Amino acid sequence: MDGQQPRTERDKALSRRTLIKAVGAGALVAGSGSALAQTPAQPPSTVTNPPRDFAPGGAPTTYFTDPDILSVDPVFDGYVQPNSAITRLWTGALWAEGPAWNAQGRYLLWSDIPNNRQMRWLEDDGHVSVFRMPSNNSNGNSFDFQGRQLSCEHLTRRVVRYELDGSVTVLAEAFEGKRLNSPNDVVPHPDGSYWFTDPPYGGQLYEGAPDIAGGPSNTAGRLNPRLGQPPGIGSVRRELPTNCYRIDPSGRVDLVVTEDQVPDPNGLCFSPDYRRLYVASTGKGPGDTGPGGKSDIYVFDVGTDNRLSNRRLFTDCVIDGVKCGPDGLRCDVNGNLWASSNAGRAVGYSGVTVWNPEGRLIGRIRLPEVCGNVCFGGPKRNRLFMAASQSLYAVYVNTQGAAPG
Template identity: 70%
Template sequence: MTKEFSMSRRRALGAIGASGAGFALASAAAAQEAGSAPVPPSTVTDPPRDFGPNGAPNVYFWDPDVIAVDPAFNGLAQPNAPVERLWTGALWAEGPAWSGVGKYLVFSDIPNNCQYRYLSEDGHVSVFRQPSNNSNGNSFDYQGRQLSCEHLTRRVVRYELDGSVTILADNFEGQPFNSPNDVVAHPDGSYWFTDPPYGGQLYEGAPDAPGGPSNPNGLLDVTLGQPPEVGSAQREMPTAVYRIGPDGTVTRVVEEEGAPDPNGLAFSPDQSRLYVASTGKGPGDQGPGGGGNIFVFDIANGQATNGRLFSDCMVDDVKCGPDGLSVDVYGNVWSSSNAGRNVGYNGVTCWSPEGALLGRIRLPEVCGNVCFGGPKRNRLFMAASQSLYAVYTATQGSGPA
């Protein structure tokens, strides 16, 4: 190939690229002038990206789906680390939690009634616990014991080091919980968990017994495919956040008015703050439900006070609904993002301790929950719809899981 031909070919390709970019900008401008939102793309990257292990290389420096909104995010993201799809095959992946001793990640597939384990040594994923009672959120306490929130049995359990199981909480003042969702440990020996209604459906647990809010006409047979003891519970309480004290006493620490439909939760590094994701309306909700916001509360002496809005999770006028939360050692809040059909906004958002958007990670699936893990706790794991993703960062997660 002659030098002249090479130069001409390069100019032609450049002109084609500029023309395509100009057309895209003109189309977007025309859509805005017409008063309609532009149609979201079918993929988050262009050309379409293959996340699989056999896909062609697509990251050379700064993964195109790791986006710094604020320059400060460049100090948290790892410039030469790609977003990886580690595994796919779930119906709704949730609740990732890292075992520092075992060097594995546990995560839930709620509809499949299963917990999976991902091994960091070779990337192997296998069934860890089945049935899991439609478990959702998982975490590890400061003694390395796994905590799980079970939709089907409406309870929070702890897996002891000898292999036995302890029921930490299954009711409040004699009334069954709605469907415990996420749980975190506090250094004082307490456990804090959320109780929204999302497990009150056929897909992720069991609806109420006939006459309950999620089965008012009794048309759903909640006993089908379930153990014989399942089917008698009805939703009796509003949504709330609870604390299990070191002595086993359960107290309600955040009322529904403070954080309706509470979902994911996480403590600040010094445990002086509690962040709570208030997601959308769930089955059986009689009121307006959550609005897709993150709230923050001050924590002292086992109480949560001074609740206030931390973020409305709006990005470019798109609602990036929060679900699971994790906090890094600098106090930044990493939230899973459910933007629905607004493709390109699903994934993860990262917020400063003051609530400013620092950056985000785009995924081709809705993200349900996140956690930091890996031997150095600098790898962000993302449970997203049918798949498990991960990306190395330049920060570390705060807390044991």
């Protein structure tokens, strides 16, 4: 035994206890041979030291201020609710997106894109249920000033509105006779118009349907876009660049931001006074022939005639040398921009980044998952909801969202 002494009974017992401890709440399973089975558990945080459990039933933090809410600039201290902690409200999505708050019903809905459903979280008891299925692989959602739900559908390549009587109105599905790519995010304007982005991400098998054979997202024609789809789906191909559009109250669809100005546009939102429009440019999508987006945020001035001008880079979203790719955007009443962050494998930088109106980083919220989109909600609109990869998170803040939904 190479000079080593045989293990004592005590050593064997310690070894066994160590093994059981290592697998958490695992249990010995009897069968043809004994094996260790681990009971499901909430994944530990990968960003906080000491580790924490974000789940509703997890142990509370032992801090007065949440250790994963970081003030980069002292001004952000004024927006932090000191005795509020980040909580994981639910987990179980394949890719969570498009959170939107219904003020009258006091519920949050969001999209689970690959599962082709919309989910709903009730504020009164935290109950989560399927709200709409199928959802046509919906992505971004919002509520307009009349309380009607707006949804961007990847599968049908359109923007729809759910009316108060339960009917559905198609707001946009084409521009100048050509089908849209896959509308991504939509926001209402007080003048009755709706503004939305149209990148190509719904051209993936995972989140929608690829083009027909020979189309930009199916050039080799090996993919069958009709598999698993209802009749009529999987028969079109990408025809338009990645643009942003405005749906006039009359129903007319106008081009407002071109692909040359903001490639692969994703999240968008207005400033509180509606004199600015922020648009996130994300990475290259399926079928893109150009360089695609660079994961940054642009801002435009909005004229009284709804024309945009003075395009400029708001932020490149690089923090400590890490690219914190933006997706969904929301403004608070003070004009600060709250952006979801996808930092990939750069642990500790995914979550939410907060920028003042001049484009200076003032704060960060760290999540143990990539964050796709955010919105403000709650009865006082002072709770930030974060749709992050497989889960839904929330935290109270000391400000309010500037827009409904």
